Amino acid sequence: MITLNVNGNNYTVDVPPDTPLLWVLRDHLKLTGTKYGCGIGECGACTVHVEGIAKRSCVTPVGDVQGKRIVTIEGLPKNHPVKRAWIIEQVPQCGFCQPGTIMQVAYLIAKYPDPSAEKIIREMDDIICRCGTYPRIKKAIKKAISLSKRGVKK
């Protein structure tokens, strides 16, 4: 039995400990916002936060994250600056990769509130969008940074 803390809720699932976190989230907990892209940690569609750090859930064995705080796209608040920025800039096209992209950006701006262009590129470089929404992703990252700074001032 594996015990998981996801979005503030505790779950117990009966799966082998080497099962990737992605499939436990999707098939067992029915949290299907986290997407399956490549299955080898190369595309970023499956990105979630584990103890506040962005992780590719498709290559994270569930046994390694027992008892750790896991946050998925469903657990990121609706009024989170990144989610708001994504709607303002109308980022998604097909939308499949976007939950993972949003989680990566949420991690980026939490860790580096004022990231340099190189920092952004380094952190976002292995996030792949097949529709090619990169120009809107770039605009939305800038928007999210300004929204979160405004939030801090209040």
Added chain:
Amino acid sequence: MREIKMTRRSFLKTASFVIAVSFTPFGTRIINASENKETIEKFKPTIWYEITPDNMITIYFGNSEMGQGSMTALPMIVADELEANWKYVRVKQVGADDAFKSPILGAQVTVASASVRGFYEPLRKAGAVGRVMLIKAASEAFGVPEEECFAKLGTVIHRKSGKKMTYGQLVRRASKLPIPDNPPLKEDKDLRYIGKPMRRLDIPEKVEGKATFGLDVDIPQMAYALVAHPPAYNAKPLSYDETGALSVRGVKKVLKIPQGVAVLADDFYSAYKGREALNVKWDEGSHPYMSSEYIEKYFVECLDKPGFVAKKVGDTEKALSQAKKYMKQLIMYLM
């Protein structure tokens, strides 16, 4: 007012059987609307939308939204003719249903820029039907001639008295009226949403991770299948370890199918591990020599053979002989 002649299948076809797929945080639940015991009061003159007493307008969408924006474009057409307030418009995906087939493709698919082309006229007419009926319902409620009333952003207004009723307030009355065959359409200058950049209706749920993609569909007792596909054209499996695959936890069945060998399991990852355990040995297939290298070599050789002239402009030979600079480069186009 302009009229568009309807020559295609009836846009008013009332669906006796509507499958509504609603989005919930826990995946898709398929609701068979005709079996839904809850009778919510609503005005639903066509299959395309319904209006409820809370003023909400739910527009049904039978195509696939894959990022082209048709889940917003088609509701824009309905909402415009219906003179709806966009703030109260929401869209709901429907499942497989003949009534939602494209008039020009005869299928329920989203391809070939056919969504707006195919549905533009039927949806304008469907929207106009509702607007005409709501105006009539309000004129009856006000006790005034229909001609003295007009619709504006989800409200019907009596021009002389300024009396108003919202679409939500008119639901019951409008539902009892006959459905007009040929409602007048708006003049182009009066269009409110068509031709304007609108915010996509599907984006908020995509940002929330709540949109249902193919792999997110969840039906009780559903099995997941993964297929071991051949590595070469028409290659057939010589052997595979069925017992090995079946011994993986969660694997239910192994099936040989024309496309390869399928592994069925309770969940995706069990099917994945089951497929790994199959250890399929394949024959060489019908074109064992076929490879990316072979295809590349073939195309390069073709360059030295006489080709087909698609277009000829000016004197190429002469221009090349006089050119100051000559560059030769081979660029392979991914096929």
